[in-house]
Amino acid sequence: MNLVLSTDAKPRLKWTPELHQRFAEAVDQLGGADKATPKSLMRVMGIPGLTLYHLKSHLQKYRLGKSQESEFCTENKEEDYREIQAVEGHFSGEISDATDTQNNESLQIAQALQLQMEVQRKLHEQIEVQRHLQLRIEAQGKYLQTVLQKAQETLSGYNSSSLGVELAKAELSQLVSMVNTGCPSPSISELTEAGGFSLKAVERKQMRGTICSVESSLTSSESSGRKEEKRPMKQSGDPQKSNRRSLELSLDIYPEGKPRSTDASNQANRRKRSGIAISDGVISSPNLRIRANHVPKEKRSNLDCSGKRLPYMTSDVNEVSGKSFDFIVVGGGTAGCSLAATLSERFSVLLVERGGSPYGNPLVLDKKYYGLSLILTDEYTSVAQSFISKDGIMNHRGRVLGGSSAINFGFYSRASDAFIEKVGWDKGLVREAYEWVESRVVFKPELTLWQIVAEFGLLEAGILPYNGFSFEHIEGTKVGATVFDERGTRHTSADLLEAGSPENMTVLLKATVKSVIFQNENRNETTACGIRFIESNGSPDHTHEAYLNQCKCSSSWGDVILSAGALGSPQILLLSGIGPHEHLRDFNIPLVLDLEGVGQGMRDNPAIALLVDDKPQNRLPDTPQVVGIADDFKIIVEAGIVPVSLNATRMTIAAKVAFPASKGKLALNSTDPRENPSVQFNYLAKEKDLEECVKMSQLLQRVARSQSIAMFLGTEHRNNLMSSEDELRKSCRKNVRTFYHYHGGCAVGSVVDKDHRVYGVQGLRVVDGSTLLESPGTNPMATLLMLGRYQGIRILKERTDAGAFGTGQIP
Known part of the structure; x- marks a missing residue:
């Protein structure tokens, strides 16, 4: 092949189509433009008169053309082909070195401008x-x-x-x-x-x-x-x-x-x-x-x-071991802290918590880390303890002073008047107890962007009327309260302890109660007189004891009060010898009282969640602030942004069946109180619950299709929305999840009376969510915070009427 030179005073090489074709073939033979060098190209092409200078210039322009081609190509194959042809054509004509230099400079200027714009954008973000x-x-x-x-x-x-x-x-x-x-x-x-x-x-x-x-x-x-x-x-x-x-x-x-x-x-x-x-x-x-x-x-x-x-x-068990108190509250959780604070107004109180202090822990206190405590769990020390129910569903329980109020979504809403009336509580005292809680740890939120979008989505889906901000559990769409303050700091039930008398209260941290101690002098009356406990990170065989004051006196007025939650309280009763005789015999636990209801009637609210975005993204989490209450209070809908890993979150809308009919049971796995008991909730076992789940799923899909939320809905999730009832029934069974609102196990009427005393035992009560026959409908945190205060006031009044005076200091 003969080279063609220009007729200028200084002849330049003309790249003819044939010459460029040879060049392109040589580049492909050498493995592409990035691997080819001028020297290797000159050797492969073997054309006399072709110099390194010619090849170096042409290779540079060829690489640039390929780079532009890959950068600006689209998914349309025809457009790709035309762009490639245009780039190839750039090299196939007679282009002088001067023209090439000019084009090269133009491209470099464009790239420089683009780079400058990107740098300015990043600088603006950093500023x-x-x-x-x-x-x-x-x-x-x-x-x-x-x-x-x-x-x-x-x-x-x-x-x-x-x-x-x-x-x-x-x-x-x-x-x-x-x-x-x-x-x-x-x-x-x-x-x-x-x-x-x-x-x-x-x-x-x-x-x-x-x-x-x-x-x-x-x-x-x-x-x-x-x-x-x-x-x-x-x-x-x-x-x-x-x-x-x-x-x-x-x-x-x-x-x-x-x-x-x-x-x-x-x-x-x-x-x-x-x-x-x-x-x-x-x-x-x-x-x-x-x-x-x-x-x-x-x-x-x-x-x-x-x-x-x-x-x-203190977390030193030796400071408490062998000591006596007027009341012993087992479990510093959502109800336990408000209960202990109330009782300490007149009596000496020991509050025993299996976890540590929430203060100084960003996983508990900082809103931007909310939800991570449910990801970062371990066997004995994390603030949340995970467990998988026999239904195969992951769940969590609190293991920190403040209990589940320290790890939940922070949404606060009172129970409905119908619920209060149904359980037989004093409405006036209930309102007083709610207000006591709200004056200390409850705040009115400022809605985030996602919550505003969710608010419009709920209204567009027909969840009416709009009720604005409200504590009350009323049908329609409303803004609820929160336990996160304006700085994003969580206020748990542990903060309620400051409302009590600190001189009358001792809080033992990182100690797990193994059993209640009983005495039975006349064989006709079993009386609780103390607790047996271990260090949470110690040996289960190395036990300590704490007692009620005057426990040997028949006129004892002290109580051991279990407030360890829907899993913890029935577990402690079973470990103490109170429960179904046959089950206790399987673990060689001496029988104190054959009480069949312990561990029975366990319920959890079935929930379904829809992912809105197509993939996890690096954004801050967002707690639920807006709620939709629909279908005669039977369905609750919320929206949030929840963490799925340490640095990624997902946008969700979720709903729960408020009053499930399906029930399960709790049983011991071990005699080690630190291990989770075995629990089965039997989600959607009743046809009624499955029908409610189908209605709930249909409502969720209406919300997802609403104009406000549809613009955020990813293509994949939009295509996965179902319509037929049969599809939704299958989806409910496959995708049912927990809302972490499980309850039962020590229900009023089967294990405790209306004053929360355990049947057949003196000096023993249960005050927490395990006593509820059904959920309050809304998120139960507010009701459990109230319940501790409510029962504490009733116990104080009961002791006052009986003329009992404790060993605590009266403020």
Whole structure:
């Protein structure tokens, strides 16, 4: 092949179609444009006169053309073909080196402009992130400044010339100066970083001052005996709450001195004791966490660093072992905390919780991590304990102070008036108990974008009328309350403990109750007189005991009250020898009382969820705030964005059957109380439930097809929407899930009476969701929070009428 040169003064090579064809074949032979080099092309083509200069220039343009071709091609094959031909044609004509250079420069300019636009977009996003981060840092800095100044003022009131106080004053002055000049400590900077989730705790760099200890050393006369006034429900814009929640640090308080005695002979010591401690060396506050091991116990007040009046907390079983109390509440869950707080107003109370403290745990407190506690579970230590029912459905139960109120979706709504009337509760007292809860841990939410979309979708699907924001369980679409405040901080039932009398309450953490202790002196009357418990992370054979005061006296007025939840309470009764005789015999458990109803009548609300988006995405989770109540209260519809992994979420709409007829049962798996019992709910076993599920699925599909939600609905899910009743029946059986609202096992009428006393046993009650014959219809958290307060008030009145006076201090 002869080369064709131009007739210019400086001849240039003309790339004829034949020459370009040879070039393209050589490139393909060498494995493509990316692998071919000018030297290898010259060797393969073997054309005399063809130089490396010619090949280098042409190869560069060929690669560029291929790159443009792959970047801008579409799915239309014909368009692809035309684009490729156009690119190929670019090389097939007679193109001079000068023209090629000009085209090359144009393409490079276009690429540079595109790159510049992308860089500008990313810079804009980073500036927005930095702006929000700066606002958070400034807010936290202001809060820290007020804390430091308050601590400085408090220290100035001490006339002590001790070296420790002088050093504390100097270091506090230095910290105040750092904050005032805009130099926050590394600990604060780390805590205010935006972006992804880390399972590692933020590095706890010690602030060498004594801020928390000094602030906590306010005299007990300023805090003790001060009754909390009744407050209205906290609004999202509550400035007091805003100030209190703006900083999160960690506080380590180390044990010192002898363990506090709790028996009647040491009441004087107990009166001197005020404040909070955890004897294994750690107490967590939601806001601050600073070393204060040098502060004498008698100097500690009833206030933690966030201003909460919390009871004495310990995870050292030896501090409680062998001691006596007026009441023992087993389970610091949704109902247990409000119950213990109420009883502590007049009596000494031991509250035993198998999990740890929620304070300082972002998986519990931080809304942006909500739902991750259901993913990050283990056998004995995680805040949520997972289990798979015999129906094959994954479920969870709380294992932390606050119980399931610490791991749920946070939606708050009262039970209907019809439910209250059906169970026979005093309506006036119920309302009073609800208001007591709402004034402390309940907030009015600001709707997120997805919740606004869901709200319109529910209305467009015909779930009417629109009721706006309401506590009440009323038919139609409404906005419910939440336990997340305006800063996205969760308030669990554990926060209700500050409403009680801290001097009368002891909270034992990380201790699992193995059984109730009974005495039966006259053989006709079995009486509960204490509990047997183990360390949650210890040996099941190494047991400890705690007792009721005057348990040997026939006029005993103390109670052991089980509040361990729908799984925990029937499990403890069975382990204590109360339940079906044959089942207890299988585990060699001595029979105390043959009570067939224990573990029976277990129910869970069947639920169906529809995924809206086509795939998981990296977005923040969104708790349900809007609810649709339809079909004469029988169907509840909610929407949320739930995590499916540590860094991905899915948009969902879900519904549950409010009043299932199908029932199952609970049985022991082991005599180790830390292991989950075996439970079967028999979802959709009754035809009535299956029919309700079909109606519920049809309603869900109407919501999904609504104009508001349809625009978010992925193509795959839109195509999967069904229409025939037969398809929906099959789908219900296949896809039924839990709403985590299981109940029963110690139902009123079969295991306990209307006052929640266990039949056939003195001094033993059950107060939690296990006593419910049916669900309150809506999410049960509000009703269980209320139930603890409601029953606590009734017990106090009962004891007052009987003339009983406890060993606790009366505020």
